[in-house]
Amino acid sequence: MRITPADLALAEQLADAAGAAIRPFFRAPHGLETKADHSPVTHADRDAEAAMRRLIEATFPDDAIIGEEYGPREGTSGRAWVLDPVDGTRAFVSGRPIFGTLIALVVEGWPMLGIIDQPILKERWLGVIGKPTLFNGAPAKTRICPALAGAALATTSPHAFDEHQADHFLALVRATSGGNPGQGPIYGGDCYNYGCLASGDLDIVVEAGLKIHDFAALVPVVEGAGGRMCDWQGDPLTADSEGEVIAAGDPARLEEIIEALACHGH
Template sequence: MPVSPADRQLAERLADAAGAAIRPLFRAAYAQELKADHSPVTEADRAAETAMRRLLDAEAPGDGVIGEEYGEKEGVTGRRWVLDPIDGTRSFTAGRAIFGTLIALVEDDWPVLGIIDQPIQRERWVGVAGRPTTFNGRPVRTRACAALEGALLATTSPHLFRGEEVEAYMRLAMAVSGSNLRQGPVYGGDCYNYGLVASGCLDLVCESGLALYDFAALAPIVEGAGGRMCDWQGDPLSAASSGQVLAIGDPARVDDVLEALSGTGAA
């Protein structure tokens, strides 16, 4: 079923509600604790997700909801709203305005609508399947990338890769850097990096260990701007994806990226 104007309007109002909950707590006093996986959660995370769930309960009560902080609510429509109230909580706690609220609409396990909202800088990317991605209401496009060497690669942290992923990521980082070791990756950024790919500021993001609420919103945004979102095998992202995620601004570089990760490219 195509995404309706009402769906998009609801998604934007969800972002508005989350932002209204987050802004008063940014660089202010708030409660926080560590979750079982040792990641931080704050009063702002919970307040933002509560605000969004309250709106969904009122306006889309039959839809399912998956949120990072409050789990899953089953629905009856085959549609699920996937919420990450603050993607980049460590950046939020450090006072860095490069975190974002992620909102996705998933139908039959496929993301069809996504929002990245940075509530402090009031920057918002909106992607809808089959339509151009917008940034603050204006269309944006990814940029061309003539070769993998020299491409601008970003990842939140190299410490998030595990086991063989470390070597795969380092192969990609070396392929991008080439002989210029100063042309290394950009670190930090969480979801904000994917918006920058869509806007043509970055060429590539490589990450692993992401949950559905971390990546569902990103695919419609990057792809609606002309890029490609896939896993490390090149398959499109769905609710069944493993959490190994690539965002590639220029689809012509997809094979190069996959070859670098796997070590099958030219020596």
Template sequence: MPIRQSDIDLAHRLADAAGDAIRPYFRTPHGLEMKADSSPVTLADRAAESAMRRILDAERSGDGIVGEEFGVKDGVTGRQWVLDPIDGTHSFIAGRAIFGTLIALVEDGWPMLGVIDQPVQRERWIGAAGRPTTLNGAPVRTRACADLSGAALATTSPHLFADDDVQHYMALAAAVTRGRHGPLYGGDCYNYALLASGHLDLVCESGLKLHDFAALVPVVEGAGGRMCDWDGEPLTATSAGHVLAIGDPARTDDVLEALRSVPHPH
């Protein structure tokens, strides 16, 4: 089923509701707890996802939901709304406005609609299959990158990579590093938004879950970039979590070659 304007309108309302839930907790007491997997969660994470789920339960009861905080609700339409209320909880806790709310609509496993919303700076990127990506309603584009050497590479943190993946990331970092100009660290989903707007060239991460990457795919690809795994395959609900965002698709082979310069983990 093609993405309809009503889907986009609903995604905006979900982002509005999440932002309204998050902002009161930013740089204020937020009830930090550690989950079973040692990742942090706050009252803002839970309030934002609950607000989005209430809307979806009322308006799209047949659609499935995959949420970071409250798990999976099965649907009957082949569509799933994939929600990450705060992607970048560490940044949120630290008072850094580079976290974001991620909202995706996935159809039969394929990300078709994505929102990256920064509720403090009130920046919203939205991408949908067959439509140009916009930032606050204005179209954005990735930038050309003539040579991998000197490309602006970002990742949240190499400490988040599995041990076997670090050497592949470091090989890519070595291929892009020019002089003392190294990769940019921190940023979570905000890096992908900046790439879509033409400010970064590459983002490389591993260990991501569907709620971490589903929304990023339509945003980056609708701006002219490419999202794929470390083998160059499209990202779907069954992808293992090795994620690349490439602003200039012409550099794809160069990026994959750099990653493969050490044996690839499987």
């Protein structure tokens, strides 16, 4: 199944609609609540997802929808629109414009189209498997990373790792810092880190505990810019992945990243 012009047009419309719903609540009263899983949610999350779902239901009524806020809607087409209206709600409620809206089209379990949209800065990465990633309409390209030592490594929060995962992440931190304590990882950023990686401003992003709505949109964006995404074992990311994620801007470093993550910290 290929991505059609109608799919692309809808994906852009979804991002526009989400941004229009989110902007009025940024650095304004946003109705913050805590969900049953202890994660935060605001009016922006709910209004943006509701706006996107209405457009999908009107345009492709046979497609499934998997949304963070309103759950799954079954479909019959083998396609699913995967939505995270505000990826990085903590950044959003802190007034930091490093959150994003994530929109993916997953076909038979494989992410085929992805958008990372930052509605405050008006920055949008659009990725389609097999095509160059676009950043605000111009090609985005990852950068060459000549060695693991000195690579710019990012993750949203060290607290997102369990104790076992944290040991492995710290082994990668040691490999990238080359023993230089000033060369630690960059924290914060959520999906925005993956956009920065696709544009050649970061080298590696490693996370754990992600759900499909957190990572499906990232895969086409990173890979269309020349990078690679996989799980911590090196396997491709699909609807069945566990949520341990690697994004490497330079695929030449991927094996070293996986090896470093396989080492326990001491």
